[in-house]
Amino acid sequence: MSSLIIYGATGYVGRLVARLAVDRGLRPVLAGRDANRLAALGLDAPVRTAALDQPRALDRLLADAAVLLNAAGPFARTQQPLLDACVRTGTPYLDLSGEAAEFLTVWRRDAELTAAGVMAMPGVGFGVVPTDAVAVHLARRLPTARRLELSFATVGRVSRGTLDTLTGGMADAGVQRRDGRLVPARAAAEHRWIGDGATRTRVVTNPWRADVVSAARSTGVADVATFFAAPAPIRLALRAAPAAPWLVTSPAARRVRAALLARLPDGPTPAQLDAGRTLVHGLVRDDAGTAAEAVLTGPDAYRYSAHTAVELLARTAAGDAPPGYRTPAEVHGPQIALTTPGTTLRDLR
Structure with missing residues (x-):
């Protein structure tokens, strides 16, 4: 079998x-x-x-x-x-x-x-099923779309592994897609406001997000930009890290980060998973200025x-x-x- x-x-x-x-x-x-x-x-x-x-x-x-x-x-x-x-x-x-x-x-x-x-x-x-779904949904609604913006926001605790990935890569350059090509981009370089029709959330550039690859494959849209919601301290750290990468990449910084992460729980408890929620926002535009916008909401990202x-x-x-x-x-x-x-x-x- x-x-x-x-x-x-x-x-x-x-x-x-x-x-x-x-x-x-x-x-x-x-x-x-x-x-x-x-x-x-x-x-x-x-x-x-x-x-x-x-x-x-x-x-x-x-x-x-x-x-x-x-x-x-x-x-x-x-x-x-x-x-x-x-x-x-x-x-x-x-x-x-x-x-x-x-x-x-x-x-x-x-x-x-x-x-x-x-x-x-x-x-x-969660990376990338809901964002890919929103991208394909919007591309079908607007087949002439030239630019796609995908954003996500989460409410809930993060796992030790997620936090390690985020903090360890803060100084790394990432990419966004322009005219069908991947071009260098920095975290938190731009910001947007997204909403679900009732509330608004600030999001910033997420240059590591896989949607710049996956959405290009699934939709064929030439320009793909990705964003995520992050607390103010994280946004500040993302902007500062490229100017002082040693704060993240030096052996001493790695040891400190590892020690701090080791003190954290492996991930959210069942009750915390129950309380978590997610929001994915997508916006497409074509060269004529026509736009389509959609939002997906769901449970905790890990669930x-x-x-x-x-x-x-x-x-x-x-x-x-x-x-x-x-x-x-x-x-x-x-x-x-x-x-x-x-x-x-x-x-x-």
Whole structure:
């Protein structure tokens, strides 16, 4: 029988995905490097181990796999060996990454993936399922769209891994898409006000967001700009970091950050997940000045990620896996974002 593999099931989001998959009756295989930690999850699911630096072990892991979900961050380190194994074994690949660099790496392998008959779909969680859905929805409403702006805001606690990624990359340059090309951009360089029809939220440039890659693939829009809501202290730090990168990148800074992060809980509690919520805003314009605008609202980002990842695991295992680099809404349409309970999508204009 073909199996559904969740690699990295012991991480914070990996645990949420694994438990939901078991609750849905999918009976996934829980995979990673440490059999004891996998068994300690206490889930009614088989456990297998394979290290990322052991290609033969990865190939054995995937020998009977219908799909692999990579939930093990950092994806800059885990994506390549797992995707390589999927190409060798003909296994569809999903992951929970949300950074432009990882998406661009997959897109550059599109011809190789297509030739191998393997689908690769990064970003099957909050980054980028809801934003990709909003992008495709708006592009269908305004086929002449030339510019797309995508923003998100979250209310709720963040996991240790999310905070590590954000703080560790503050000094890094990112990109936005202009005239079909990726151009350098800095965090918080621009700001916008977005709304849901009742309230307004300030958002700033997010130059690492994967939508500059995924939305270009799924919509073909030439200009894509990405934004996110951040507290004032974070906005100030984002603007200051490029001028003093040593504050983030020096060995001393890394040690301090690691020590501080180690004191934090792994992620939100169930009660905090219940209280969290998300908002995704999209705006498209064409050269004639015509615009379309929509907003998607949903539950906590981590809970959202678990639901969409499990939904896409099930759909991919069932055969919805066209080869090549693919995005969630490209394959499944904007409705994929609405499969998470408590999610709505509506047009503002």
